[in-house]
Amino acid sequence: MTYLPTTRDEEWRYADPVALAELAPASLDVWKEITLAPGETRAKCLILDDDYPGIHRVRLTVGEGGRAELFAAISASSYTRLDVEVRLAKGAHFEFGGVTIGGGAATREFVTRTVHAEPEATSHQVVRAVHWGTATGNFLGRIDVARGSQGTDAAQDFKGLLLERGASANAKPELEIFADDVKCAHGAAIGQMDEMARYYMAARGIPPEVARKLLVRAFIADAFVALEDEDEQEKLLNAALDALGDAA
Amino acid sequence: MLEITNLHATVGRAPILNGLSLAVNAGEVHAIMGPNGAGKSTLAYVLGGRPGYEVTSGTVTFTPNPAHAELVEASGAAPAPRPSTGSGRAEVGEAVDLLSLDPHERAALGLFLGFQYPVEIPGVSNVQFLREALNAQRKARGAEPLSGGDFLKLAREKAGLLRMDMEMLKRPVNVGFSGGEKKRAEMVQMGILDPAFAVLDETDSGLDIDALRIVGEGINAIMRNPDKGVLLITHYQRLLDYVRPDFVHVLSKGRIVKSGGPELAVQLESEGYEAVAA
Numbered sequence: 001m002t003y004l005p006t007t008r009d010e011e012w013r014y015a016d017p018v019a020l021a022e023l024a025p026a027s028l029d030v031w032k033e034i035t036l037a038p039g040e041t042r043a044k045c046l047i048l049d050d051d052y053p054g055i056h057r058v059r060l061t062v063g064e065g066g067r068a069e070l071f072a073a074i075s076a077s078s079y080t081r082l083d084v085e086v087r088l089a090k091g092a093h094f095e096f097g098g099v100t101i102g103g104g105a106a107t108r109e110f111v112t113r114t115v116h117a118e119p120e121a122t123s124h125q126v127v128r129a130v131h132w133g134t135a136t137g138n139f140l141g142r143i144d145v146a147r148g149s150q151g152t153d154a155a156q157d158f159k160g161l162l163l164e165r166g167a168s169a170n171a172k173p174e175l176e177i178f179a180d181d182v183k184c185a186h187g188a189a190i191g192q193m194d195e196m197a198r199y200y201m202a203a204r205g206i207p208p209e210v211a212r213k214l215l216v217r218a219f220i221a222d223a224f225v226a227l228e229d230e231d232e233q234e235k236l237l238n239a240a241l242d243a244l245g246d247a248a
Numbered sequence: 249m250l251e252i253t254n255l256h257a258t259v260g261r262a263p264i265l266n267g268l269s270l271a272v273n274a275g276e277v278h279a280i281m282g283p284n285g286a287g288k289s290t291l292a293y294v295l296g297g298r299p300g301y302e303v304t305s306g307t308v309t310f311t312p313n314p315a316h317a318e319l320v321e322a323s324g325a326a327p328a329p330r331p332s333t334g335s336g337r338a339e340v341g342e343a344v345d346l347l348s349l350d351p352h353e354r355a356a357l358g359l360f361l362g363f364q365y366p367v368e369i370p371g372v373s374n375v376q377f378l379r380e381a382l383n384a385q386r387k388a389r390g391a392e393p394l395s396g397g398d399f400l401k402l403a404r405e406k407a408g409l410l411r412m413d414m415e416m417l418k419r420p421v422n423v424g425f426s427g428g429e430k431k432r433a434e435m436v437q438m439g440i441l442d443p444a445f446a447v448l449d450e451t452d453s454g455l456d457i458d459a460l461r462i463v464g465e466g467i468n469a470i471m472r473n474p475d476k477g478v479l480l481i482t483h484y485q486r487l488l489d490y491v492r493p494d495f496v497h498v499l500s501k502g503r504i505v506k507s508g509g510p511e512l513a514v515q516l517e518s519e520g521y522e523a524v525a526a
Contacts, residue, residue: 195299200367200421203296204381204441205355205388214380218371218420 014138014170016107019079027055031085038063038089045232046072047239048080057083062092064118069095071227073236074108075243084112088121096125097223099236101216101243103133103167113142119179120151127156127171128220130244132163142174143184150181160190161219163212216244249274249314249477250295250445251343255306256502257294264290266502267306272445274314275474279488279513280481282499283521288481289364291499292449295479296361297351310346312338312358312444314475355381356388358444360437362451366430369421374433375403377421378440385441406439410466427454435466446471447479452487464490485517500525 004024005012012020036042040063048056053076062068066089074080086094100108108131114123129137141156160169171188193215201211220240227233250272257265264287272278282288293301295308338344338357346354355361369377382402383393394402407414410432422430431451438446448467452460464487471478480491488496488510496512497504498521505525506512516524 194369196367197369199298199351200363200369201377201381202351203298203355203361203363204377204437205352205385206377206381207352207384208350210380210384211352214372214376215369218369221371 010174011111011113011140011142013172014107014109014136014140015081016079019107023055023079028057031057031059033059033061034068035061036063036066036068036092039065041067041069043069043071043227043229043232045227045236046070046082047236048072048074048076048082049239049243050076050078052076053078053080055081055083058085060084060086060094062086062088062094064089065091067093067095069226071097071224071232071236072099072110073240074098074100074110075102075240076106076108077102077104078106079108080106081109081111084110085115086112086123087115087117088123090118091120092118093121094123094125095226096123096127097226098125098127098139099130099220099223099240100127100137100139101130101220101240103131103135103164105134107136107138109136109138109140111138111140113144114154115144115146116149116152116154117146119149121149122153123155124226125156126223126226127158128223129158129160129169130163130216130220130240131160131167131169134166134168136168136170138170138172140170140172140174141186143176145175145177145179145182145184147178149179152179152182152184154182154184156186157222158186158188159219159222160188161216162190162192213241213244217241249276249311250346250479251307251309253307253309255291255294255308256304257290257306258302258304259290259300263304264502265294265306268499268503270479270497270504272477272479274311274477276494277472277478277480277491279493279496280479280499280504281483281496281513281516281521282525286499287502288499289449290502292361292364292447292479292481295346295354295359295447297347297349297354303347308346309343310354310357310359310445311341311343313340313342352384353388355441355443356385360441360443360446362434362438362446362448364449364453366422366425366434368423368425370423372421373419374417374421374436375400378403378417378437381437382441403436403440406436409439409469410436411462412436428456428459431455432459432463432466435463435470439466439470442470444475445477445479447481449481450483451480452482452484460487461490463487467491485513488513498525
C-alpha cells in the first residue's frame with residue numbers, strides 16, 4: 001500500500017482523519033484472508049472493544065453454495081473500523097450483523113464491500129449504531145453485482161439511535177449492478193430514544209438506567225438475531241451493552 | 249391514603265388543573281368523571297410523574313402502607329405521619345410527598361398508573377418487561393428478586409384472572425395488540441405488580457362488553473382490599489356497574505365541581521355533564 005487514504009476517498013469519507021494518519025499505512029496492509037470451500041459454512045464473532053481498537057480488515061472468499069456469517073460489536077473508545085470484503089460464488093450467502101456503540105468523540109465504523117461475482121448469491125447485512133457524546137457511527141455498504149450474476153438477492157438494513165445531541169450516524173449504501181434479475185434492498189433510519197417507552201417503563205417501577213439498557217438491547221438485538229448460537233449472541237449483546245455504562 | 253390538595257398543573261404552559269382537591273382513603277374506590285378536556289388524563293399523568301406535566305402549586309401525599317385503625321388504637325398512639333422522600337420504602341402510616349419522587353420511585357412505593365393508551369415497546373417481551381419491573385420494585389423495597397420460575401407462575405395466575413393467553417405475554421409489550429388486548433394486558437400488569445394504589449385512566453375504553461366485565465372483575469379481585477385504593481377515571485357509567493365506586497366526582501375545567509355516591513354516575517349518564525356540573 002503506497003498511498004494514504006483521505007476522507008476524499010469514498011470508502012474513508014466519514015473516517016477520523018487524525019486517527020487515520022496515525023494508524024495508516026501500517027494497518028492498511030494487514031488483511032485477514034479467509035476462504036470457504038464450496039458448501040462450507042463458517043461463523044465468526046468479533047468484539048472490538050478497547051483490547052482491539054484501530055483498523056481491522058477481513059477478506060472473505062466464499063465458494064459455491066457456501067455460507068459466511070460475521071457478527072461484530074465495535075465498542076472501543078477510540079477510532080475503530082472493520083473493513084470486510086466478500087466475494088460470493090454461485091449460490092453463496094453472506095450474513096453480516098454489526099453494532100457500533102459508544103460515546104466520547106470517537107468514530108466507529110463498518111465498511112463492507114460485497115461482490116456477488118456469480119449468479120444466485122445472497123447477502124444480508126444488519127447494522128445498528130448507538131451513540132452519545134460527540135461520537136459517530138458509520139456503515140458504508142457497497143454491493144457489486146457482476147455481469148451475469150442473475151438471481152442476486154442483497155439486503156442492507158441500518159438504524160441509528162442517538163442518545164444525545166452532538167452524536168451522529170452516517171449510512172451510505174452503494175450499489176453497482178451489472179445484471180437484470182437482481183434484488184438489492186437497503187434501508188436506513190436514524191432516531192432518538194422513545195421517551196414514551198422510557199416513561200412507561202418508569203411508571204412500572206423500572207429505573208431510568210435499566211429502562212435505557214432494555215431499550216438499547218431491544219434496538220441492537222436485530223443485528224444478531226441471525227446468529228444461531230445463543231451464548232455467542234448473548235456475549236455480543238453484553239459486550240455492546242457494557243459500553244452503555246458510561247453513557248449520560 | 250392519597251390526599252390531593254389544591255393542585256394546579258400546566259401542560260406546555262397551558263393551565264389544566266386549577267385547584268383540584270381530593271382525598272381517597274384505604275379501602276375506597278373513587279370514580280372521576282368529566283367531559284373531554286376537563287383534565288382527567290392530566291390528573292393521572294401528574295400523579296404518575298410524566299415529564300412535561302408540571303405542578304405549579306398544591307400537594308399530593310401518599311400513604312402506601314395505611315395503618316389499620318384497630319392496630320393504631322391497640323398501640324395507644326397514632327404514628328405521626330411525616331412526609332418522606334426518595335425511598336422505595338415507607339413505614340406503616342408514613343405519608344410520602346409524592347410529587348418529590350421520580351416516576352419509578354412512585355411505582356416502587358405502590359402507585360400504579362393504568363394508561364389510556366398503553367405504550368408499545370418493540371423488542372422487549374411482556375415477560376421480560378414485567379419481571380424487570382417487579383424485581384426493580386422489590387429491590388427498592390428491600391425484598392429479594394423473584395426467580396424466573398416463580399415469576400412465570402405468578403404471571404400465569406394473573407393472566408388467567410384476566411383470561412389472557414400466556415402466549416401473549418411472550419410477545420413484545422403491546423406490539424400488535426388490539427385496543428382491548430392492551431387494556432387487558434394493563435390489568436395483567438397490575439395483577440403482577442400488586443400495587444397499593446391504582447389510578448386507572450379510561451381502562452374501560454376500547455373494551456367490548458365481555459372484556460369490560462372481565463376487566464371489571466379483575467380490578468375488583470386485584471384492588472378491592474381494605475389496604476388499597478383506586479382512582480377510576482372513566483367517561484361511562486358502565487364500568488361502574490362492575491367496579492362499584494364509593495364516591496363519584498365530576499371534574500370540570502380542572503377542578504372537582506361535584507361529588508356524591510354511585511347515584512351521581514347514574515344521574516350523569518341520564519342528564520349529561522352540562523346539566524349536572526352547572
